[in-house]
Amino acid sequence: MLNLILFIVLLPSVNASVFYVDPSNGGSDNNTGLAGSPWATIQKAASTAMAGDTVYVAAGTYTEKVTFNHSGDENALITFIGVGTVLAEEPVNTTVWSGTFIIKTKSYIRIQNFSIQNAYWFGIYVEASDHIYLENNSTYNTGASGISVWHSSYVYAAHNSVRKACYQSLTTGSQECITFSGVSNFAIHHNEVYESGGSTNGGEGIDTKEDCSYGKVYSNHVHDLIRLGIYADSWDKTLHDIDIYNNRVYKCGDGIVLSSENGGTVTDVNVFNNITYNNKNFGIVISNFSDNDNDGFKKNINIKNNTIYNNGFGDDNTSWGGGIIIYSTLVSNISIFNNIVSSNDAMQISDKSGVASVNKNLIYGYKGLNWTNEVKGTNVVQADPLFVDADGADNIAGNLDDNLNVTSASPAINAGTNTNAPPFDFNNYKRPAESAVDMGAYEANSVLSNKPDLAAAEQLIEVYPNPTDGDIHLKFIKHIDRIEVIDLAGAVVMSYAAPAEMLQLNTLNAGLYLLRAYAGSSCQTYKVIRY
Numbered sequence: 001m002l003n004l005i006l007f008i009v010l011l012p013s014v015n016a017s018v019f020y021v022d023p024s025n026g027g028s029d030n031n032t033g034l035a036g037s038p039w040a041t042i043q044k045a046a047s048t049a050m051a052g053d054t055v056y057v058a059a060g061t062y063t064e065k066v067t068f069n070h071s072g073d074e075n076a077l078i079t080f081i082g083v084g085t086v087l088a089e090e091p092v093n094t095t096v097w098s099g100t101f102i103i104k105t106k107s108y109i110r111i112q113n114f115s116i117q118n119a120y121w122f123g124i125y126v127e128a129s130d131h132i133y134l135e136n137n138s139t140y141n142t143g144a145s146g147i148s149v150w151h152s153s154y155v156y157a158a159h160n161s162v163r164k165a166c167y168q169s170l171t172t173g174s175q176e177c178i179t180f181s182g183v184s185n186f187a188i189h190h191n192e193v194y195e196s197g198g199s200t201n202g203g204e205g206i207d208t209k210e211d212c213s214y215g216k217v218y219s220n221h222v223h224d225l226i227r228l229g230i231y232a233d234s235w236d237k238t239l240h241d242i243d244i245y246n247n248r249v250y251k252c253g254d255g256i257v258l259s260s261e262n263g264g265t266v267t268d269v270n271v272f273n274n275i276t277y278n279n280k281n282f283g284i285v286i287s288n289f290s291d292n293d294n295d296g297f298k299k300n301i302n303i304k305n306n307t308i309y310n311n312g313f314g315d316d317n318t319s320w321g322g323g324i325i326i327y328s329t330l331v332s333n334i335s336i337f338n339n340i341v342s343s344n345d346a347m348q349i350s351d352k353s354g355v356a357s358v359n360k361n362l363i364y365g366y367k368g369l370n371w372t373n374e375v376k377g378t379n380v381v382q383a384d385p386l387f388v389d390a391d392g393a394d395n396i397a398g399n400l401d402d403n404l405n406v407t408s409a410s411p412a413i414n415a416g417t418n419t420n421a422p423p424f425d426f427n428n429y430k431r432p433a434e435s436a437v438d439m440g441a442y443e444a445n446s447v448l449s450n451k452p453d454l455a456a457a458e459q460l461i462e463v464y465p466n467p468t469d470g471d472i473h474l475k476f477i478k479h480i481d482r483i484e485v486i487d488l489a490g491a492v493v494m495s496y497a498a499p500a501e502m503l504q505l506n507t508l509n510a511g512l513y514l515l516r517a518y519a520g521s522s523c524q525t526y527k528v529i530r531y
Helices: 002-010 042-048
Strands: 018-021 054-057 060-062 078-082 086-088 099-104 107-112 115-117 122-127 130-135 138-142 147-150 153-158 161-165 178-181 184-189 192-194 206-209 213-218 221-223 230-233 238-245 248-250 256-259 265-272 275-277 282-286 297-304 307-309 322-326 331-337 340-342 347-351 357-359 362-364 387-389 403-406 461-464 471-476 482-486 492-496 502-504 511-519 522-530
Touching: 018 042, 042 054, 042 078, 122 130, 122 138, 147 153, 153 178, 178 184, 184 206, 206 213, 206 238, 230 238, 230 265, 256 265, 256 297, 275 282, 282 297, 282 307, 322 331, 322 340, 340 347, 347 362, 461 522
Parallel strands: 018 054, 054 078, 060 086, 078 107, 086 115, 099 122, 107 130, 115 138, 122 147, 130 153, 138 161, 147 178, 153 184, 161 192, 178 206, 184 213, 192 221, 206 230, 213 238, 221 248, 230 256, 238 265, 248 275, 256 282, 265 297, 275 307, 282 322, 297 331, 307 340, 322 347, 331 357, 340 362
Antiparallel strands: 387 403, 461 471, 471 502, 482 492, 482 511, 511 522
């Protein structure tokens, strides 16, 4: 009997609380923080909230730096939610390697719907932490990164806006607008990054660097930056297993760049379904950038099914700039296929290494100038891709409304190779729609979407990444009673009565599945592609 009593006493329990911060309605840090007795500061909540607790922060301006002092756990996150416009602006500060919101050595924390501005250094700073969810936040005018994550794992930055980051030009470097360094098992998706702050020592858009691994950078909107848009740089370490896809990048220095600046190695990187256009120099680059003349190795890289258009015209040099370029000779197993590379400045595809596999691309505007190392590759289609509306409704090139999908008469349709092609396109429609995949980021004639036809406010959950090669993450918009995964034969292949925020689909065969979410009397079905 004594043993039974001890066992019961030692069982963990979570008594979740809901706290409120509202300084305009009687808030005081001497209050309980409960309904009707709110706190005055976010820091009081961050010092108090424990696993399973939720904190609602009322609209207003909060002049404070916030350090999150506790961790949640796998089944009980600590969640902070801004209600309305919640603006956080730190007091006067000249401390580098700090942030307005600071998460160090913590786990299972979610931060949603906060606006951070005028930080001297980082807006949101995460260090040596795991299972951190940064969602629907915005940063503006930060001295260094708007969002900066270091030496962490399972970090997800989604649906954030980062504007005018990296205005500092100190010798320490102001990093990048969104920086992930030494992070594993992460996703950076559906963010908008734009109007960098003007630093000459940093300011790239989204950077996964050093020993980042097993990450996805997708469905981001990156534009109007002085420096490049999306970067993967190993520096002096090994960066590996990164997928960069379904991003739109324009009006940056370069679009997407892979680099090993200080002798490191970049390996197993896939760049696909991206649209890069109207960038100053190049659309996609495998670089030889090196501050110390110490370029590192880059191998096992696939550049496939991208649309690269009208890049290279911002450098006032008609003999340079273009679509895809391999600057480095320290490369192996580089494959460039199924891309549309059209109307770029001095070259469409350039391969200085001479060893890349270039096959089945649509090229329009080949010049063949000797000093550019321009190549056509094998099985090339040389023709106008016939975009729907390259200048968009405003008739101005280089804006969001530029429609680089192709018309039904395009020679890119059914012209690609199915081998190693992505199983979905820029709009998350299935590939191939017909017998062969299309070249470029879009798949014509495909009608199978994995997105629910629901307004965001009506959805029970959000599912990402989708399509997936294994795990999917669930964001619960409402309380969910049960999740089922159903195959196309109608069989329930997985069922969860108390669904976790991550489902493992890696035991399922590739294909289309239905994910059904139940909440009370409501039921919604979502299409999920496992590839």
